Amino acid sequence: MSHYIMCEVPVFCWITAVVLENMLTTEQREELPTTLTDMYSHFLMVQTKRKKNKYQHDHETSPQELTETDREVLLKLGRLAFKHLEKGNIMFYQEDLQQCGLDVTEVSVYSGVCTEIFRRECEIFQKPVYSFVHLSVQEFLAAVYVFHCYSNMMVNVIEDFLKCDMKNPSLDEFLKMVMEKSLQSKTGHLDLFVRFLHGFSVESNQRLLRSLLGQIEMKLGMIQRAINNLKEINIKGVSPDRSINIYHCLMEMKDLSVHEEIQEFLKSENKSEKELSVIHCSALAYTLQMSEEVQDEVDLYLYKTSDEGKRRLIPAVRNCRKFKLPEQCGLSEIDYEIVASALKSNLSHLMELDLSYNDLQDSSMEVLCSGLKSPNCRVQILRLVKCNLSKISCEALGSALKHNPSNLTELDLSQNKNLQVSGFDHLCGFLASPDCRLKILRMNTCCLSDMNCEALVSALKSNPSNLTELHLSWNRDIQHSGFLHLCDFLKSPGCRLQALKLRACKLTKISCAALVSALKSNPSHLTEVNLSDNSLQSSDVQQLQDLVESPSFKLQTLRWQFW
Template sequence: MSDCVEEEEDGEESAVFSCLSLKSDWSKEGEPPDFSKEPGPSDTQKTEGSVSVEEQPSCCSLCQDVLKDLSADSVLQEALDEHKISLRRRCEHVTEGSETGSDETGSGTLLNRIYTELYVTEGQSEEVNTQHEVRQIETASKMETLHDTPIRCCDIFKASPDQQRCIRVVLTNGVAGVGKTFSVLKFTLDWAEGSENQDVSLLVLLSFRELNLIRDEQYSLLRLLHVFHPTLQKVTAEKLAVCKLLFIFDGLDESRLSLDFNNHEVVSDVTQKSSVSVLLTNLIQGKLLPSALVWITSRPAAANQIPPSCVDRVTEVRGFTDVQKEEYFRRRFSDEDLSSRIISHIKTSRSLHIMCLIPVFSWIAATVLDHMLTTDQRGELPKTLTDMYSHFLLVQTKRKKQKYHEGRETSPQELTEADREVLLKLGRLAFEHLETGNIMFYQEDLERCGLNVTEASVYSGVCTEIFRRESVIFQKTVYCFVHLSVQEFLAAVYMFHCYTNRNTEVLATFLKDIKFSDLEPKSAFEKISEFFSGHVSRYPALDYFLKRTMEKSLESKNGHLDLFVRFLHGLSLESNQRLLGGLLGQTDNSPEIIQRAINNLKEMKRDDVSPDRSINIFHCLMEMNDHSVHQEIQEFLKSENRSEKELSVIHCSALAYMLQISEEVLDELDLKKYKT
């Protein structure tokens, strides 16, 4: 039994290696060793330094323990390999315009083919409380040229040379559609394929929209892993403890969990049951699996749910730089001439060019412009946001028709009655949840708006670009619009339809709390009731309706209605009403009424309005194709007697906006020289 014989002074560790070599010999020879020639129990003579048979059980027991460990390690490695394969399948194909991996059929585009590196920086912008997210990206586009330190997404857990402590918890902010989830998918895919972050032995990807479904139930962290990632069923608590773990929690802004970091039970065992909220807070604080890495993504407004003391690094996804925008379009289209034409057109409109900082908007623009430039559809290419989203709605509806072979071929501008009915129901859903800031919907939410699951499925299964159906565990389906701006556009379509069809109940409810600038507070609701509750025969003109909705938006502290009212003003134009044929209804939008609406915007004065709300008034003018204020500011800046001319509120807003987005360096701006 020489293979298992050790010198006594070599101790137990040597015995382990001898036993390991014995196992190796077995596998090499294919047969167990022959013990028949070894001395039996009756032998009285023992070779010096040898181990008696009576002493052998301790060695063989140790042997068995080692073999068990090897077997367990083999099971763990097999589970981890299966987990990587599962994650790779989940992440390698994506549907553009969707925040998730491939759909149920596994179709989609290869992520590695279309993925364009995003501009990610360490730290966070300041204007998260008062700005609509579109304004935040406008600010971000200006800040690209500042001295921010970019960081590669795959390096977010790597400490910089000047950082002493390790990075355990990372919080990544970014506006809706800017690429947070795609970054998560790319990070996960790179890990699963073995190209990045291989020091991490186990990556666990979880989304808040899925965790919401079990928020009222009790789970242990280990059970949570097994439920959401069945390939990890064989991973035990003991093995979890020795793994280097990375938890990714995507979409904190979609969370319906109550994260209380001050008053919660302490959970330090992965087998201990508690609520999902408690598990997360303990994991983030380091009380549960203290060595595990944690990555959380969120829209800016929701990020404050995590105390700064719990976060080691904050990063911000800024979207595409100007160079990356062009790279995206060139990667998306193999036709170089087509991509060049699209890029050239985008650059002609400053608002479109800025919006393309958001990858989802770049995809929307690419979808629309590709369709318009490669089909028989003729007409002026869209230059405003309202134009772009109106065309997008039509293109996706047409694609749905082609997929389902719905009747005869219709012109791009022609919506069927069935199309209009479903789109207005989606518009109602979008509108009713806009004020609450809710972007995730369940079946009961759809049913309250008259949508049945079949109708929604038609628009989500194929037309995922308009309304996406997220299949999650527990057979519960979550719905959401592809991007917040699509929700805002459809909400504006629905509101405009309510105005033209005299749905006074919806209008009165929406406008009832406004403090009108030209009315006494006591008479405000009476005025609304008169006009929008059918108590008088004269229905308010379009310019009055637009003025009141603008008043409503100006009262928002965070600008959640900014894009909504921009779309409303854009929809007032005959060109967009004609484009959406029949969806908006008929209204008097004569040149006189449109001019009155423009004048209302120019003359709007409110002492309590934030600068961001005032700038949005200027954007509304641009959506109505009125460039007079922009031209007046250009002339003002060129004039020699600038200090003698008085600037109105709208002129100040336009000037502020132009300074923010200007690509030129300003040598001096002395506000004391100007009259306001």
């Protein structure tokens, strides 16, 4: 599980090959690496050993043996790695090396760890630039250096990093502070670094890197307290993607309890009865996200967990066909960025997205729309019932759907009461698009007016042949003139509407007569009409009932009584 996410990174495959080749071609009988920290620790020692054989012509030695020179150079590289990891730098100049006590000769000897590349700084001369072979190697060496500073009581380095006064914290306290520090990062640039630090708490890695990491006092229960800290940490506002790193840290510490509990949960038949902690949810989200099998549906409402737990499950959206949020789950812009990333992915599987009954702020809607407008977006069904869409949100949605109109077949915007005053025209722009393939439009309880009906009909007549269901129930402001516009659409020769739902719209006998006239003009498609809750008498709908009974018309179902 720890290696799975890295398997598509070429440099990691090379690192793995280097380590396994060494372990299989020597007489060492060590346990094979099971975590990233294991793998990178072995890689560092193997590269150091190869350097010694190449440049110093030493006899074959155990890879755990480091000379004092090796140790000093590696720690200098670690200092360089850590100093620039904090700043987000991956390239360094000669003066950066010199500040850490390194010279070019030392770096070139450690060619498996740090390579020289050249980049033109200006048109007059070239300036040598240095980098580690991969960012993960920089993160690993930075963790080596920081763990060394902790074990050797180099308080100033740790205090400058954590921005707090140190009072000889135990290892579990130190790891907790580092984790909290990393979760404050918006970019996640310390995530792998923190995973390595937790991995160094494992005895086998301390033994392998003992000359680099130094000795620490392992008090009784310290490791278990560190594990418990990871399981219980709950920082509000942290992206669910970032929270998964907490689970990764548990794996680096070789605590498999959460992993095993999630595997048992996935096999259980009554998943809704099992209560999940937030760390369980992070583990489950990661497991579902990385599964080779695409999930048919992820409905967060079905999981028995806290609101924070449901939020941590959101990354599973990247590997499912249907995704449904629970009501009023209070997601932030950060959370919707994950949904948007799933829509943008060139491997996107998401076909149905239901965010109903969540108050979508404008900033969150704009993030979501960045995914909906992506050419990779494959969503066919979008439900945004009672999301309190504003004018800005409607404009963003209409623009996004116009950018990518051909996939969406069903749109539900019911109970967004601001549509009629703010964003209706923007949505009509999408409906009028020649590439629009929408089949089902639900706009129940949207306070639509006669003017809205006119704009809607104008849009639909621009592209009339796709829409098969139109739901406009509980729009009580639609008056007779608005209904006449709808009837005008039904008369359109390109109209293919099969179901028209107009419950509780204050329709009258005159409205029924207009509908009869429209159906007689274009009788071949409409099969269902719902006029319930409109205070109609049997005499008002008699002509419509006659159409139901006539073999010349497709109309099969007429509902007009109070339910």
